[in-house]
């Protein structure tokens with residue numbers, strides 16, 4: 539199993555590290571445009587192999603896509619991150635050009651690959667890959683919901699005073715400060731609805747804290763987060779590589795599902811060796827459906843800024 543990660547920055551390197559530590563891939567190629575940067579990150583990570591006990595071979599490349607040839611999975615993290623006070627949508631001007639050229643170069647060398655898009659604004663970048671490549675829709679996956687759901691579980695555990703391992707929950711919708719739809723109604727603590735334990739007001743707070751999870755970290759760090767994003771990507775890569783058939787919320791092209799068309803947005807999907815193997819349609823209540831519709835309008839508005 540060969541995995542390429544484009545962008546050897548904070549998220550790309552973290553993702554490569556988690557993939558290696560989980561020890562399911564034979565090879566990870568890190569690629570970056572900064573001269574020597576990916577090679578340096580790869581060497582540093584390889585020097586953790588004997589310490590962390592993995593056999594994955596990590597190599598680096600400065601813009602040489604021949605090194606990425608025949609990758610089973612390619613992750614795109616190249617692009618600029620936001621600074622405090624910015625929205626993800628403000629990154630579109632620079633990141634659209636990067637994502638378009640990177641996806642085209644990747645596919646030239648790995649025509650059968652599955653692409654996972656991470657660069658922001660992620661739902662729109664995922665849509666861009668759909669519109670500018672010939673890859674079938676099951677092989678274009680946007681990562682956002684897996685991260686947002688992890689943050690949701692963190693906030694739920696905090697509110698419940700429970701261990702995170704006791705908590706389950708999912709965030710669908712757009713990967714944006716306003717667009718996320720945390721499904722509090724379906725969140726559970728060891729199978730018991732969380733609504734049994736905490737008030738509506740506290741759950742509203744959990745929902746709001748989850749939606750601004752990325753902005754909160756960006757304010758604290760001066761740039762956006764990387765550990766949880768890297769771990770979330772590695773979870774998707776593992777589900778595909780190991781044909782796990784796990785459900786994750788991912789950004790995918792909708793063709794009528796959830797009453798939406800011609801946009802990529804986060805919905806639950808089954809991930810396996812063929813990428814997105816199924817879009818799971820769950821019944822939303824009126825409030826959730828209204829939030830989803832509003833979220834989709836936001837994503838479509840950002841998509842409208844693309845020069846296709």
Ligand SMILES: NC(=O)c1ccc[n+]([C@@H]2O[C@H](COP(=O)([O-])OP(=O)(O)OC[C@H]3O[C@@H](n4cnc5c(N)ncnc54)[C@H](O)[C@@H]3O)[C@@H](O)[C@H]2O)c1
Nearest residue numbers: 545547548549570571616617618619656657658660681767
């Ligand atoms: N979808 C998500 O949940 C999620 C989570 C975190 C970050 N992000 C996004 O991921 C992107 C990367 O974030 P980061 O913190 O790793 O940034 P970073 O600046 O640390 O790393 C980005 C890397 O991309 C490289 N790069 C730029 N143009 C390139 C090109 N054409 N080809 C190859 N490499 C190129 C840069 O040299 C840099 O090393 C940002 O757009 C950020 O907003 C998304």
Ligand SMILES: O=C(O)C[C@H](O)C(=O)O
Nearest residue numbers: 620626658752753762763
């Ligand atoms: O917040 C960001 O800009 C980066 C990423 O989308 C995140 O949610 O951490």
